[in-house]
Amino acid sequence: MSKRPLTLKLPRRALSRADGFVRLLRRGRRVVDRRLVAAFAFKNDELPFARRVLDAHARIWLFRCNQQAFAGDFVAVDMSARDVELRRAWCLDLKLGAPVRLGGGGAGNAFVRLDRAIHEIAREHGVLTPSHDVVRATGDGRALAAIFDVG
Secondary structure (H helix, E strand, O other), X not given: OOXXXXXXXXOHHHHHOOOHHHHHHXXXXXOOOHHHHHHHOOOOOHHHHHHHHHHHOOOEEEEEEOOOOOOOOEEEEEOOOOOHHHOOEEEEEXXXXXXXXXXXXXXXOOOOOHHXXXXXXXXXXXXXXXXXXXXXXXXXXXXHHHHHHOO
């Protein structure tokens, strides 16, 4: 594989199957490089977070970020607005047990290449603009999932 993706759209059905994650990576390929699987693998509370958000909010599209790309753990897009420019978007970096912090504080280098991830989502899915304004947030997965409960 010549180009490693920075993001992977997570449909709910892929998170409910044991092999769903690998099936997403396999699209268009016969063999999936295990380094690519490792780059998108879930740790700690990331899988329960993704399931909770996608189960509770049909309006949210969730993208997993390549963990070697320094673009956060997830990009979430609220698809409620028809106009792409009006859609709210968040880049989330989960920190087990940590309080929610908006603006990227506490993330270290986690958001260094976020702009590249947003560009990729814009190019491949058309749900954001290439220079979309994205709220950066860090914190515990349960607390971050509650951000979407407010609407």
